[in-house]
Amino acid sequence: MKARAFSYFRAGTIEEALDTHARAGDDARFIAGGQSLVPALALRLQAPRLLIDINHIDDLRGVRCEGEWLRIGALTRHCEMLTEPLITEFAPLLRAAAPFVAHPAIRNRGTLGGSVALADPASEFPAMMLALDAEIEIAGASGRRRVRADDFFVDLFETAVGPGELVTAIFVPLFRSNQRVCFDELARRRGDYALVGCGMLATCKDGVIEAIRMAFFSVGNVPTRARTAEAVLSGVRIDAERIATAQAALDGDLAPPESDEVPPAMRLHLARVLLGRMLGRLGEAA
Structure with a gap:
């Protein structure tokens, strides 16, 4: 199939992009990396009459420290997670997750803001927002606001971003010397969507x-905090008994949906296996 005919507008500022979208209403979509939107257009799952290109908005670019936060512009490409020194130093969990995101061609075009805004429950970066206690900056007609990741993901492909609004930046608390990170996922092949994944x-x-x-992904409609397992692990040393208790606690934290690909019981089993491996590594690092 081919996309329906549409008009194209290249925005130079955030305000210009928002104003153009407001005039077009529901018939407009923002486009940056296009790694999700373009396939949806080709399949006519989406058929807007206007695409607003935000790739040339300077305010959406750049990575810099602002007080106790690392500000990552929404247009930061996935591949930049692997090469940007500030991300390696102050947000190493994003650096750890980046090699698992799809394939190099997609990482070269896909953007962090686009991934977070889409909120695919099988994607790595939305879940990492939860693990990092990040805040997502959203621009709209009434100005800009920041939403904690815990409140950002609402339901399947549904977030706190309202109609006509735009994710402009991600704010991550600066990584400290007494902190440790760990990331892993299980997939049939490298680059495939994960059967289950986790960042901590x-x-x-x-x-x-x-x-x-x-934070786990590929286990439900949204990325999911394992809060019961977190409580089991807080204030203790990690040992084999504590790992087993945390694995058992996942029964109350995760509720994988029915799937033709992987039964819920199997996905939950894989989550336990993955958690055990990761906690073993985290215990050594701690």
């Missing part, structure tokens, strides 16, 4: 996990 950020002192955030 732990604050440690003298080998004890003072606090930990764990």
